[in-house]
Amino acid sequence: MTLYLVGLGLDDEKDITVKGLEIVKRSDLVYLEHYTSILGIEKETLEKFYAKPVLLADRGLVETRAEEELLLPAKTKDVALLVVGDPFGATTHTDLVLRAGALGVRVEIVHNASIMDAVGEIGLERYKYGKTTSIPFWDEGFEPETAYGVIKENAARGCHTLCLLDIKVAEPSKEDLLKGAEGKAVQPRFMTVNEALKILLEIEKRRNEGVLSPDTLAVGVARLGQRDHVIVAAPIGVLLAHDFGAPLHSLIVPGTLQAMEEEALVRWKIA
Amino acid sequence: MTLYLVGLGLDDEKDITVKGLEIVKRSDLVYLEHYTSILGIEKETLEKFYAKPVLLADRGLVETRAEEELLLPAKTKDVALLVVGDPFGATTHTDLVLRAGALGVRVEIVHNASIMDAVGEIGLERYKYGKTTSIPFWDEGFEPETAYGVIKENAARGCHTLCLLDIKVAEPSKEDLLKGAEGKAVQPRFMTVNEALKILLEIEKRRNEGVLSPDTLAVGVARLGQRDHVIVAAPIGVLLAHDFGAPLHSLIVPGTLQAMEEEALVRWKIA
CATH class of the missing domain: 3.40.1010.10 (Tetrapyrrole methylase, N-terminal domain)
Structure with missing residues (x-):
């Protein structure tokens, strides 16, 4: 009961x-x-x-x-x-x-x-993560810039930002809703690290506040907490072209790095 | 292997x-x-x-x-x-x-x-937590004010702050170290919610930046994630006198509250 x-x-x-x-x-x-x-x-x-x-x-x-x-x-x-x-x-x-x-x-x-625990494997200090944010898929008339603001504020304090990327599973599309087919499942859709970075760079272009550039170090992760996880630390320009494979993907934008954090990230760097 | x-x-x-x-x-x-x-x-x-x-x-x-x-x-x-x-x-x-x-x-x-998951039971939104902080025991010549600064910065952004309270288990005392008895275990010591709040109010008195007062709403928790957990939401002045029992204790200082968060906290309020 x-x-x-x-x-x-x-x-x-x-x-x-x-x-x-x-x-x-x-x-x-x-x-x-x-x-x-x-x-x-x-x-x-x-x-x-x-x-x-x-x-x-x-x-x-x-x-x-x-x-x-x-x-x-x-x-x-x-x-x-x-x-x-x-x-x-x-x-x-x-x-x-x-x-x-x-x-x-x-x-x-x-x-x-939860992902908040698994993120520890990257080796960035837990207590140095600022507010967590999420990056939703953009849609017509829905282009939120929240994540950019959170990364900016966290970075100003030297803090890392964990960005959770959007998942759309078994939800009806706008068209289905208009047709009244509320219960109809659609194909699952997962935001990739690449898509998330493109959105962030697009916001940077619009706001021009110097928060991110293709040279900014970021950490893309896929299937964190799973046995075949992928963790890659590289400049955003490099990550944009990296294939992270199956979902779920997440993104970490590091703040100020301490010596041990630098050492931890070396394990995930690619040429 | x-x-x-x-x-x-x-x-x-x-x-x-x-x-x-x-x-x-x-x-x-x-x-x-x-x-x-x-x-x-x-x-x-x-x-x-x-x-x-x-x-x-x-x-x-x-x-x-x-x-x-x-x-x-x-x-x-x-x-x-x-x-x-x-x-x-x-x-x-x-x-x-x-x-x-x-x-x-x-x-x-x-x-x-981890405690970062269990804290979800309180009902404050996970993504609204700012940086986590810890409150160490004060000692002669060691009276850190870090937590106060983190609470202040988080509050300025409307964010909640999780404060992890100090644990001293099986570590030698200063006296033992001076005597060279490095391996000697001492009695475990756990910071209570009450001790943590006293430290925060003392820092407020010294810095006078208007971050906390006895009227500030805070959430004291004990044994979070365990079956006999205690969660109490009340003004700091009330929490100071509340007995939370056995360790571990933690403290949450809420930021701006949304309607559902207010409703969630009602469950933990005392007269």
Whole structure:
């Protein structure tokens, strides 16, 4: 009779905690939240490992239909909502927890590693990261410059900036919405390091505040926290042409570097 | 023939990941790093759960004697170093990883939840946290004011500040050092929320920059990520008198609050 928010960590089916696995095994309903992040493995691998079916939970289910599909069922059953990374990682599920509280539904959280932990592998000091930002896909009439401002402010304090790159999974397109086909899934779309850098350079061109140039050192990462992760430290001009492969990608713009941080970055430099 | 850095998460023996547990079970040597954080459970509970001995690794072992005790053994054996939270959480073990690389020792990281994840339970947006800071114990001639400056800068940008509070575990005192008793363990000492707030108010008194007062809303937390965690949101004047119980304690100074963040904090308010 509990709604469990269970973090899955970042790599494969074995990154769930022992506690999390016990909960999944005894839950009556198991959902996998798959719109704010994605796993490096297939849903079927999870189902085999858990020996039970896993239902996909899209944004509509978690946000619009949460009451019917997650919260009320959790009054009489154990319902597990699996979240890639930590349940309060890049996207907090605070709204869901507050709604559960209002309905008198018991909630239990099982934490796990998020991208904020995996980023430590790069070797830049954790306490020197400033505010985290995200870079959304640009669309007609929607060309946000927030990330540029955050990088600028962090850099002014010598701080590093972690930029989370946009994911669009199973959401209806504008055209679908106009046609009323709200539930229709579209092809997943992930922003690459290259696309993110192009957006940042375009903002630099518009604002001309000297925050970034093709010579600025940045760190592009793909599949961080997964076994086949890629980490490359190079000037933006070089990173623009680098193929990081499969999603998810993220971008780090370092601030002032200490000696050990310089030494750590040497491992990721390319010619 | 690998040095594994395995995160243990924050609560009990079952917060290790399935992958981490498999590694511990097949490792020849298992160390528990116990000077940058502590577990909510005893070492004996871990030993029973793993069915093998766990050796305590103090700062001297991980920093000064790492080569003999961790790195060279990992050339011929599987050595697991267990770290509370994530291996790259509040304290990055980057130095150890770089030294391993220089010696040609293979390193594998198993991530887990850190305090940076657990802090999400409070309900303040993750992306609105600015730079994290720490508050060390003051000592004669050592009265750092760094945290105050970080809170001020974060607040100016509307950002929340997570303050990690000092831990002193198994380190020799000044007197012991003078006597040459470097290896002698002393009683563990943990900074309470109350002590941290007193230090911040003392800095305010000295600098008078209007960053904090007894009326400033703050969030004191204890044992975050553990089952018996305590979260209290109240003016600093009220928090000063609140008993948060057993360690570890942390402190959050919120920046500008959005409607959902206000609603989230209501759950933790006391009269």
